[in-house]
Amino acid sequence: MERSKLIKANDKIAEKVVGTFGKIEDTVINGYIKIEDIFVGRYLTRNGETVEEAKKRLNQDRYKR
Numbered sequence: 468m469e470r471s472k473l474i475k476a477n478d479k480i481a482e483k484v485v486g487t488f489g490k491i492e493d494t495v496i497n498g499y500i501k502i503e504d505i506f507v508g509r510y511l512t513r514n515g516e517t518v519e520e521a522k523k524r525l526n527q528d529r530y531k532r
Contacts (some may be wrong), residue, residue, distance in 0.1 A: 504518050512521040 507521050507525075508518045511525065512518065516524070
C-alpha cells in the first residue's frame with residue numbers, strides 16, 4: 468500500500484515537471500519567433516515586402532544553393 472502512494476506521488480511530480488517544461492519551451496520558442504520576425508522585418512525585407520514573404524524568399528534562396 469505504501470509503495471502505491473509513492474508511485475502516485477511520483478507520477479504527479481512527473482506530470483508537473485513535464486507540464487512546466489512544456490510551458491517554458493513554448494515561452495522560449497515564442498520569444499525567439501518574435502525576435503526573428505522583428506529582425507527580418509527591419510533588415511531583410513525588400514520594398515513593400517511583408518515579413519512572411521521575406522521569410523519565404525529567404526528559405527527559397529537557401530534551398531537554391
